[in-house]
Amino acid sequence: MQRILSTDLPAHAGHPVRLAGWVHRRRLLKSVAFLIVRDAAGLAQVVVTDPAVRAQLEALTEETVVSIGGTAKANPTAPGGVEVVEPEITALGDPAAPPPADLYRPEPPSSLPLLLDHAPVLLRHPKRKAVHALAAAAVRGFRSTLDSQRFVEIHTPKIVGSSTESGANVFALDYFGRPAYLAQSPQFYKQLMVGVFERVYEVGPVFRAEPHDTVRHLAQYTSLDVELGFIDDHRDVLAVARDAVAGMLDAVGEPVPGDIPSIHFADAMRLLGEPEDTPDLAPAHERALGEWARTEDGSDLVFVTGYPMAKRPFYTMPDPARPAYSKSFDLLFKGLELATGGQRLHRHADYLAALAARRQPVEPYQSYVDAFRYGMPPHGGFAMGLERFVARVVGAANIRETTLFPRDRFRLTP
Amino acid sequence: MQRILSTDLPAHAGHPVRLAGWVHRRRLLKSVAFLIVRDAAGLAQVVVTDPAVRAQLEALTEETVVSIGGTAKANPTAPGGVEVVEPEITALGDPAAPPPADLYRPEPPSSLPLLLDHAPVLLRHPKRKAVHALAAAAVRGFRSTLDSQRFVEIHTPKIVGSSTESGANVFALDYFGRPAYLAQSPQFYKQLMVGVFERVYEVGPVFRAEPHDTVRHLAQYTSLDVELGFIDDHRDVLAVARDAVAGMLDAVGEPVPGDIPSIHFADAMRLLGEPEDTPDLAPAHERALGEWARTEDGSDLVFVTGYPMAKRPFYTMPDPARPAYSKSFDLLFKGLELATGGQRLHRHADYLAALAARRQPVEPYQSYVDAFRYGMPPHGGFAMGLERFVARVVGAANIRETTLFPRDRFRLTP
Numbered sequence: 082m083q084r085i086l087s088t089d090l091p092a093h094a095g096h097p098v099r100l101a102g103w104v105h106r107r108r109l110l111k112s113v114a115f116l117i118v119r120d121a122a123g124l125a126q127v128v129v130t131d132p133a134v135r136a137q138l139e140a141l142t143e144e145t146v147v148s149i150g151g152t153a154k155a156n157p158t159a160p161g162g163v164e165v166v167e168p169e170i171t172a173l174g175d176p177a178a179p180p181p182a183d184l185y186r187p188e189p190p191s192s193l194p195l196l197l198d199h200a201p202v203l204l205r206h207p208k209r210k211a212v213h214a215l216a217a218a219a220v221r222g223f224r225s226t227l228d229s230q231r232f233v234e235i236h237t238p239k240i241v242g243s244s245t246e247s248g249a250n251v252f253a254l255d256y257f258g259r260p261a262y263l264a265q266s267p268q269f270y271k272q273l274m275v276g277v278f279e280r281v282y283e284v285g286p287v288f289r290a291e292p293h294d295t296v297r298h299l300a301q302y303t304s305l306d307v308e309l310g311f312i313d314d315h316r317d318v319l320a321v322a323r324d325a326v327a328g329m330l331d332a333v334g335e336p337v338p339g340d341i342p343s344i345h346f347a348d349a350m351r352l353l354g355e356p357e358d359t360p361d362l363a364p365a366h367e368r369a370l371g372e373w374a375r376t377e378d379g380s381d382l383v384f385v386t387g388y389p390m391a392k393r394p395f396y397t398m399p400d401p402a403r404p405a406y407s408k409s410f411d412l413l414f415k416g417l418e419l420a421t422g423g424q425r426l427h428r429h430a431d432y433l434a435a436l437a438a439r440r441q442p443v444e445p446y447q448s449y450v451d452a453f454r455y456g457m458p459p460h461g462g463f464a465m466g467l468e469r470f471v472a473r474v475v476g477a478a479n480i481r482e483t484t485l486f487p488r489d490r491f492r493l494t495p
Numbered sequence: 496m497q498r499i500l501s502t503d504l505p506a507h508a509g510h511p512v513r514l515a516g517w518v519h520r521r522r523l524l525k526s527v528a529f530l531i532v533r534d535a536a537g538l539a540q541v542v543v544t545d546p547a548v549r550a551q552l553e554a555l556t557e558e559t560v561v562s563i564g565g566t567a568k569a570n571p572t573a574p575g576g577v578e579v580v581e582p583e584i585t586a587l588g589d590p591a592a593p594p595p596a597d598l599y600r601p602e603p604p605s606s607l608p609l610l611l612d613h614a615p616v617l618l619r620h621p622k623r624k625a626v627h628a629l630a631a632a633a634v635r636g637f638r639s640t641l642d643s644q645r646f647v648e649i650h651t652p653k654i655v656g657s658s659t660e661s662g663a664n665v666f667a668l669d670y671f672g673r674p675a676y677l678a679q680s681p682q683f684y685k686q687l688m689v690g691v692f693e694r695v696y697e698v699g700p701v702f703r704a705e706p707h708d709t710v711r712h713l714a715q716y717t718s719l720d721v722e723l724g725f726i727d728d729h730r731d732v733l734a735v736a737r738d739a740v741a742g743m744l745d746a747v748g749e750p751v752p753g754d755i756p757s758i759h760f761a762d763a764m765r766l767l768g769e770p771e772d773t774p775d776l777a778p779a780h781e782r783a784l785g786e787w788a789r790t791e792d793g794s795d796l797v798f799v800t801g802y803p804m805a806k807r808p809f810y811t812m813p814d815p816a817r818p819a820y821s822k823s824f825d826l827l828f829k830g831l832e833l834a835t836g837g838q839r840l841h842r843h844a845d846y847l848a849a850l851a852a853r854r855q856p857v858e859p860y861q862s863y864v865d866a867f868r869y870g871m872p873p874h875g876g877f878a879m880g881l882e883r884f885v886a887r888v889v890g891a892a893n894i895r896e897t898t899l900f901p902r903d904r905f906r907l908t909p
Contacts, residue, residue, distance in 0.1 A: 084725065101725050103870055121645065121693035144870035146841075173725075174842050177870035201687040201866035210691055217648045224638075231535065234631045236717045236881070238900045239653070239700050240666075240677075242907040252654075254668050254677070256714075257704065257904050263654075263668070270900065273615040273909075277624055279535035285699060286653050290671065300670075303650045311498065311515050311587075428588050448909035452615035456517055456558035456591035467650070486652045486684065490671050493656040495687075495862035 082150065087118065087125035090163040093153040098165060100125055101148045101173070103205070104141050106185035114138055116168075117160075117185065118149060119207070126164040127151065137170055143184065144177035144202070182206075193481060200486055200495055212483055215333050216471045220284060222332025223305055226325050232307070233278040237270035239263060239286065243445040250290045252300075263288035266464060269449040271308040272396070272425060275460045276452065279310045284467075292490060296479040297417070297469065300488040305470075307422075308462030315398070315408040315424040318461040319343065319384055322412055322420055325465075326382065333474060342374050343384040346406060361392045362411065362418070371416025386410040388423075395435045398424035398461070412463070414473045422463025429453040496564065501532065501539035504577040507567040514539055514579060515562045515587070517619070518555050520599035528552055530582075531574075531599065532563060533621070540578040541565065551584055557598065558591035558616070596620075607895060614900055614909055626897055629747050630885045634698055636746025637719055640739050646721070647692040651684035653677060653700065657859040664704045666714075677702035680878060683863040685722040686810070686839060689874045690866065694723045698881075706904060710893040711831070711883065714902040719884075721836075722876030729812070729822040729838040732875040733757065733798055736826055736834055739879075740796065747888060756788050757798040760820060775806045776825065776832070785830025800824040802837075809849045812838035812875070826877070828887045836877025843867040 082099045102120030114135050116127040127149055129135050151168035181199040182190040189206040196203050244251040244262045252263040267283050274281045287304040309321060327337045350359050353369055374383035387406040390399050398408040409423025426432055432450045436443050443450055471483040481487040486495055496513045516534030528549050530541040541563055543549050565582035595613040596604040603620040610617050658665040658676045666677040681697050688695045701718040723735060741751045764773050767783055788797035801820040804813050812822040823837025840846055846864045850857050857864055885897040895901040900909055
């Protein structure tokens with residue numbers, strides 16, 4: 082008989098069914114035993130009264146994989162209102178070893194090292210699993226929004242000949258005897274691909290040899306990267322960023338923002354009573370601006386535009402009206418940086434001038450900078466960390482809770 | 496006025512319009528000049544009669560980015576049946592340098608080194624661009640097929656503590672002073688995640704330090720990875736592989752297979768008149784089997800099942816009826832290996848025995864093998880190279896033609 086999922090049980094009340102999944106929990110009472118089976122969809126209750134089946138169940142440790150034939154029967158007190166009675170149980174493997182923490186407890190263990198050391202098993206906890214199912218839904222929402230706005234998905238090299246944005250925090254690699262590096266972002270490639278497709282996105286790993294042990298940085302994360310051409314200025318990028326985030330929030334069942342409030346960096350500094358020449362937002366600034374947006378506009382999201390050029394990379398478009406400020410932005414979500422973006426330079430001469438002004442050599446960027454000799458439209462884009470987005474939605478304090486198998490300075494397994 | 500795309504021109508015949516794009520080609524005739532503009536959607540013809548605009552056009556080299564206001568006018572001889580007349584033209588950047596090859600020629604340059612050295616510009620050729628738009632459509636078809644069959648997308652580590660499938664062909668990395676490696680596949684992680692979601696897929700980069708210079712291998716490619724639990728045997732995996740490939744073919748407008756013919760490895764050897772103990776398919780075998788499937792079944796696709804265990808990795812499920820053969824398969828597409836898959840071991844004891852039989856140590860696989868102590872269902876999966884799929888569809892002889900910015904032993908830029 083074809084297996085059904087636990088959530089399909091109600092549709093089969095009164096009929097024979099077959100379930101398959103993991104022994105989530107056994108409750109061996111005096112006159113009856115309950116077996117809770119966990120599958121991809123949820124939990125189901127199986128009622129055992131037959132002494133022979135009960136004896137068998139006693140040997141089926143938690144996490145053993147089983148197939149169960151029986152009859153679905155309505156019972157208002159069972160999960161989903163339907164349980165399985167008169168079961169025959171087949172183990173699909175050997176009895177499982179005791180997991181490092183009980184997966185049937187309402188909450189996963191609170192110890193992050195335990196969770197991460199034993200991720201292959203502890204990710205099975207329904208609440209841990211839900212976090213990562215949410216991540217998959219968010220990416221689906223991101224892609225479907227961009228697909229509907231004629232963006233094209235690309236896949237770019239993760240091994241590069243020179244470190245991209247800066248020499249710091251880059252992983253070095255032996256590439257057939259030559260030095261190479263892991264890409265810190267697809268920034269240059271997505272810009273080049275604007276010349277081909279006008280609008281592109283990439284969902285892929287990026288790598289930072291992050292020496293600090295913080296709750297918001299990892300050595301590898303999943304970057305959602307977007308770039309679009311033929312913009313008037315960074316406000317066209319803001320509009321796409323809004324749509325993408327709205328698509329992600331919608332896909333995970335969160336309220337979708339209408340307009341996202343926006344504040345210029347200089348105004349934000351005045352609002353926070355900070356010196357005008359503050360070069361960057363500190364975490365405390367992000368929190369304060371998050372609260373401001375919540376109070377003023379009832380919004381969890383706020384754009385901070387016009388970041389000082391001093392803290393932005395060389396390809397950033399300055400604001401011609403206030404050249405110390407840029408046409409770039411950060412998007413804060415619940416008081417934490419979620420995305421960074423802006424308009425980029427698009428004239429070859431501007432790239433040469435920007436590098437010269439920073440006393441940076443052209444050579445490491447040669448093939449990138451050269452491409453701007455062949456006609457590139459005004460363009461811009463943004464990048465967002467998937468794990469950060471999920472952390473904000475589920476209220477996780479540490480980015481490691483929203484990464485399947487995190488990598489940091491101290492962690493290289495599992 | 497809002498910009499429209501070249502393909503939208505017919506809907507605006509008789510009305511004022513604004514186009515934007517690249518100067519694809521200019522034809523400066525005696526009494527009239529034609530400007531072909533290229534945008535993300537295609538080409539549009541602009542007719543210039545005004546002497547001042549013509550003088551301006553003479554300075555607008557090919558690939559310069561322009562915005563064009565004018566009136567859309569029906570003309571049966573123009574591309575799409577509509578052209579733009581009485582234009583005013585604005586350059587959105589400096590005049591472009593001459594590209595390394597004329598992008599307006601019907602065919603892209605035939606020199607692969609030229610194409611790859613100047614990829615950022617030469618990918619703009621409409622035929623090159625179409626190849627990569629097709630790749631994006633294929634991935635969309637892959638994902639939508641799997642999403643509809645309750646697979647969950649995952650993102651796994653690309654930096655790993657020990658080389659996975661074999662010690663050969665792996666890139667070594669300095670990971671905060673410790674040795675680490677670039678993942679050759681997400682094989683172990685996708686299997687572990689079957690324990691969480693039952694059905695998972697990943698679209699991401701994989702890395703092989705491939706020392707050979709062939710037309711079908713690269714140092715980085717995009718792997719489409721699938722794994723599913725609660726299977727009866729490898730035939731359940733074949734069915735999903737068929738659906739995924741059918742979804743990809745459908746998405747790129749190619750004929751969709753019904754049933755895909757299947758032949759056991761031993762039968763294939765008999766058919767080809769090869770010794771029974773041949774351990775693997777040579778490229779000539781793949782071509783012959785491809786022709787056999789085309790002649791016998793009218794199919795471009797054929798599964799070769801039951802590969803000899805000798806050439807399969809340790810996690811492969813042997814066929815209990817014929818233990819020298821496995822429950823694994825290759826999928827050939829037009830006579831070339833497209834995907835590899837099969838059923839995997841799922842019992843902890845079987846993993847220990849398989850490694851012992853091969854005299855391989857458990858230690859490099861410890862956290863992977865340990866996870867099988869906690870109850871894993873019978874499962875299997877497959878992996879497919881995106882660039883190979885695209886190469887077969889478009890008839891590219893070299894995988895480098897279907898990779899945006901290929902990486903091989905000799906190539907690390909652009």
